[in-house]
Amino acid sequence: MNRESVHPYMIECATEAARVARGVTEGRLAGPTPCADWDLRTLVNHWVLYTSHGLEHRALREQLSEELTGRDFTAGPGWAAAYAEQLDRAVAAWADPAVWEGEVDLGGGRMPAGELASMIVKEMAVHGWDVATATGQDFHVSDGAGQLVLDVVETHGDLYRQYDGFADPVTVPADAPAFERALATSGRDPHRPATDRVES
DSSP: OOHHHHHHHHHHHHHHHHHHHHTOOGGGTTSBOSSTTOBHHHHHHHHHIIIIIHHHHHHHTOOOOHHHHTOOTTSSTTHHHHHHHHHHHHHHHTTSGGGGSSEEEOSSSEEEHHHHHHHHHHHHHHHHHHHHHHTTOOOOOOHHHHHHHHHHHHHHHHHHHHTTOSOSOOOOOTTSOHHHHHHHHTTOOTTOOOGGGOOO
8 A cells, every 4th residue: 555545545535524524413422323332422532533633643653642542522512623624634644755654653563654544544434434324424435445445444354353343244236336345344234324314
């Protein structure tokens, strides 16, 4: 994974994540999500932490502080705008070709920078879909971005399942769009109705 093959999709998914975040209302934050053990507030806090602050910190080769890892990013009414601004900073940090060289210290191991960046883009998109589904929205990605996410899910699926990050795969047609196959491989039903569309 290199800058040319990942960074354009990082920009795309960050833009879509910011759009979906703006559609989250305060009244929904205690509601359910496709992540069975997480309410929407917990999911959004994880999403914001790792896909914006974590993304920038990895580019800078810095560890996340305890203050950041313990923060409730949804506590203020302007959290979605703050998330969008932090996404912009993170994406800009990865615009430097030098950032893609070498490895990143994860605190318990090391990983090539490009591979780690692609995994965070996967988090941005897959959890973006989770947030969108929980709030009656859609998460749109291009075919190229969908293929990148699918590649990451297929490559690292066993690792995610080891830490309960993925459920068992869901069956979808072999010719389904790449992003749908990525969601299904991660244990999500890509045709699950968004919350607003679920009939009582």
